[in-house]
Amino acid sequence: DLNWNRPEDEKLLREWSPNVIIGYAKELFKSIRDRTNLLYSCEEKLNITIDIVKKFDKAKTICFGQSTTFADNLNTLINRELPNQSVVYHSKLQTRLVQLPDGKTKKVGKTVLMREAIEAIKTNKARIICSASAIDTGFDVKDISLGIVCAGTQNPTQQKQRGGRIVRLEEIYQSDVPVLIINLYVPDTRDEEWLKKRQSKNTHIVYWVEDLEQVTFNPVNTNEYD
Numbered sequence: 001d002l003n004w005n006r007p008e009d010e011k012l013l014r015e016w017s018p019n020v021i022i023g024y025a026k027e028l029f030k031s032i033r034d035r036t037n038l039l040y041s042c043e044e045k046l047n048i049t050i051d052i053v054k055k056f057d058k059a060k061t062i063c064f065g066q067s068t069t070f071a072d073n074l075n076t077l078i079n080r081e082l083p084n085q086s087v088v089y090h091s092k093l094q095t096r097l098v099q100l101p102d103g104k105t106k107k108v109g110k111t112v113l114m115r116e117a118i119e120a121i122k123t124n125k126a127r128i129i130c131s132a133s134a135i136d137t138g139f140d141v142k143d144i145s146l147g148i149v150c151a152g153t154q155n156p157t158q159q160k161q162r163g164g165r166i167v168r169l170e171e172i173y174q175s176d177v178p179v180l181i182i183n184l185y186v187p188d189t190r191d192e193e194w195l196k197k198r199q200s201k202n203t204h205i206v207y208w209v210e211d212l213e214q215v216t217f218n219p220v221n222t223n224e225y226d
Contacts, residue, residue, distance in 0.1 A: 039191040040066040040151040045184045049148055050081055051212055059146040061128045066151040068092040068132045075130040086128040087117040147181040154197035178217045
């Protein structure tokens with residue numbers, strides 16, 4: 001029963017009418033999306049990932065992100081620093097024109113490109129594969145020894161799936177052969193909260209470190225978290 005002609009009612013209508021409330025909600029969700037994207041695509045995560053793959057330069061590596069843009073950017077940067085060592089794998093790969101031996105060109109779609117990326121990492125034509133969520137399941141490369149989780153959700157199932165891409169139980173591996181999963185996060189943000197929640201059901205030791213020098217395949221647990 002509010003009346004636009006009454007000043008006190010007009011103030012309420014301008015601030016709290018259904019359309020205005022919807023506008024508030026849209027702005028809130030946009031801010032949440034922007035914050036999430038900022039944490040997922042943090043430039044410093046690109047830089048530290050480059051440092052990690054350089055440090056562990058013999059380890060076959062899988063890098064997980066939450067966006068295809070991040071995977072593309074990471075793949076480009078790695079190949080700039082370490083030529084021909086990285087491939088990218090996700091569901092939004094763009095069709096490419098490739099040149100055939102006879103000089104002709106043909107279009108190669110995402111299905112072929114995804115298959116070629118998997119084949120490259122399996123046959124050691126590439127050492128690093130960069131991906132988004134598409135590779136969380138259905139990826140079976142037995143000699144991956146390093147996983148870098150550049151971004152993730154708070155879901156423990158995702159952590160388990162990604163760990164399963166790296167931790168292999170086949171007979172060719174002995175139980176004491178170490179594998180390393182490195183989770184990157186922005187301290188004191190929702191990113192840290194998401195990481196702790198998705199690690200909440202871990203059965204292996206978690207090491208919290210602040211310097212790449214502390215990261216090793218044979219770590220010593222010197223902090224309070226275990």
